[in-house]
Amino acid sequence: MEAYCTHLVQMITPFIYVGIKVEKKEIILFVKGERANYLNYWSTRLTNLIQYLDSNTQVDAIFYTNFLQAQNQIIDLLQNTQKLTKLDSIVAVGHGVGGVYATFAILQYWERVKNFNRKPSLKVYTFGQPRIGDRYFAQFLNSLQEYIQIYRFTHDDDPLPRLPTNSFTHSMMEFWIDDSCDCNSMIYKCPGLITGTNEYLFIEESNECVNQFNTTSFRANNGPYLGIRMGICLDPLLPLSS
Numbered sequence: 731m732e733a734y735c736t737h738l739v740q741m742i743t744p745f746i747y748v749g750i751k752v753e754k755k756e757i758i759l760f761v762k763g764e765r766a767n768y769l770n771y772w773s774t775r776l777t778n779l780i781q782y783l784d785s786n787t788q789v790d791a792i793f794y795t796n797f798l799q800a801q802n803q804i805i806d807l808l809q810n811t812q813k814l815t816k817l818d819s820i821v822a823v824g825h826g827v828g829g830v831y832a833t834f835a836i837l838q839y840w841e842r843v844k845n846f847n848r849k850p851s852l853k854v855y856t857f858g859q860p861r862i863g864d865r866y867f868a869q870f871l872n873s874l875q876e877y878i879q880i881y882r883f884t885h886d887d888d889p890l891p892r893l894p895t896n897s898f899t900h901s902m903m904e905f906w907i908d909d910s911c912d913c914n915s916m917i918y919k920c921p922g923l924i925t926g927t928n929e930y931l932f933i934e935e936s937n938e939c940v941n942q943f944n945t946t947s948f949r950a951n952n953g954p955y956l957g958i959r960m961g962i963c964l965d966p967l968l969p970l971s972s
Contacts, residue, residue, distance in 0.1 A: 746761050759808060778790075824854075824855075829856030833871075856882050858890050884940035907956070
């Protein structure tokens, strides 16, 4: 995957940008990761789960509440940008906790456009993203693979994708970047683990790949991912007109 250098449309917050990758004909939503002492963060905060939309799925209360504060601004800007540019491909990219918000954004955008006759192509790329919700939410993400392509990358022994613990889990697919050898990095596709009963089977995150480690250092969270350190490359503001 190449670096996403985009023409900036608007900076929603210092952490959230919307832009256009002209040569790819894509609208890009980029959400930066937060700088934090994650181990201290999750040892001192409550990892409560709350209901997501009108479903039986649950997600992290703090993540979802924070996203809802900017939800309408993000979704409206994506929709208006799509109308003005006539581009039918939207790609959300997020690093660390930014991957959580990028995922929420695409899910909410899908809720808005899923009944349209002409639906955009939706993709999510996350890098070193923590867990978002419970196993029912993970299954919900799995069920949308036909409509939303999700690429969740992890790197080496990064502990952030293994947080929070307790009832949290990822959806089924992981792309793990192994930097353990002196050669070029290897990327492994890690299928999900089948759990549950015959009445209700779940496909959750693999117990291998990044989950094989118990390290607590976050040195690996910034990558490199596919040879790129996390960040965003922005060209000058691209004015849009109706």
